């Protein structure tokens with residue numbers, strides 16, 4: 001498609017922008033310059049970069065016809081047989097850990113759960129009204145300031161000596177930091193964020209949320225559901241947040257800056273923020289019939305229904321059935337009328353969207369039901385996504401550094417034609 005300025009004269013002049021009358025000489029401070037005699041080459045353009053190939057990656061397959069695979073392993077196998085730690089190691093180190101590597105990895109993550117005094121002070125000073133995504137973005141910045149990457153020893157392409165440690169540090173620290181902030185502001189308690197050394201990220205998170213003491217077991221089904229959701233959320237090729245991470249990394253910036261970029265990008269409701277937004281929507285309906293009636297009205301007025309649709313998947317998100325089953329099992333295990341109704345409402349919405357729009361749920365939709373049934377506060381849903389996806393982001397940062405090229409696309413210019421500036425006194429304008 002040709003740019004607007006190449007197809008026809010500029011749609012509006014600077015005078016229109018400044019709301020002045022171009023016929024009055026004193027305001028005639030510009031004139032259009034002759035067009036340069038350049039033959040335009042036909043630019044290729046895809047709005048929102050839809051369908052554009054923006055790099056090479058050996059981390060994950062999405063929409064390639066091979067199913068969703070992390071480093072060649074299918075998501076169905078991983079969610080069935082691997083914990084989040086194994087998947088995180090796989091993504092960042094490129095292979096599944098053996099028993100010894102896994103033990104070392106888990107104890108390294110556990111060793112980072114003790115928060116530094118500087119993080120605690122900052123968490124205590126953040127407002128209780130902060131959005132938890134702001135809390136995590138701040139935590140990434142604080143660690144980036146107090147324990148920066150090893151810039152001295154970086155290679156020409158930007159590989160840093162301690163990039164793996166920096167990534168692990170964030171994966172392990174996000175959950176404890178969030179829950180320290182939460183309990184401090186909710187009840188004034190300074191919780192101990194260290195749980196048993198062998199605890200998984202999911203166990204540590206649920207224990208700190210519920211404040212179960214060592215020896216006192218939190219609900220295993222909830223821990224299992226959170227762990228599986230972390231596996232499902234861990235990686236998804238060049239999703240907007242990962243692309244943003246790679247853009248920041250491509251300038252040879254540091255890992256912590258790249259992760260704060262990613263958190264800011266994930267937060268929006270068209271991306272990771274959709275799990276929180278989906279829950280707000282589901283929770284509006286008293287029962288399935290009411291959900292159906294309201295949804296039909298929303299569709300009539302062309303509203304976007306959060307938790308449905310996807311940029312790459314057009315026939316279904318392979319993670320959806322897994323997360324739906326987790327929601328269904330939790331709902332029947334909890335067994336209350338409330339839990340059953342919540343699942344029924346969600347399922348009816350799914351049916352209506354399929355019937356009316358041929359649209360399917362994405363991972364965020366039933367993840368919202370799972371997290372709510374695990375008693376996770378709604379504004380923690382996207383932060384849990386952050387904990388998981390940091391493993392994918394770190395894998396992409398490392399990969400980008402291995403064969404870096406500055407990411408700098410171009411745009412199609414649609415502004416005014418070239419024009420001359422005639423300087424005028426301010427008072428004459």
Ligand SMILES: CC(=O)SCCNC(=O)CCNC(=O)[C@H](O)C(C)(C)COP(=O)(O)OP(=O)(O)OC[C@H]1O[C@@H](n2cnc3c(N)ncnc32)[C@H](O)[C@@H]1OP(=O)(O)O
Nearest residue numbers: 269270271272274303304305306307308309310311362364
């Ligand atoms: C883990 C994740 O990040 S998954 C994504 C989470 N995000 C959401 O759930 C937010 C809701 N979904 C959406 O907004 C979109 O489906 C996106 C942003 C995910 C993908 O958007 P795109 O690839 O740009 O799809 P696009 O906007 O072109 O949609 C095509 C058509 O379907 C419609 N559509 C897409 N998603 C939805 C939706 N959730 N509700 C209603 N209509 C929708 C669009 O309005 C458009 O209709 P039109 O052709 O009549 O104009």
Ligand SMILES: O=C([O-])CC(=O)C(=O)O
Nearest residue numbers: 235236238239240311312
């Ligand atoms: O790939 C995307 O665009 C969004 C998504 O599903 C994810 O990040 O998991």
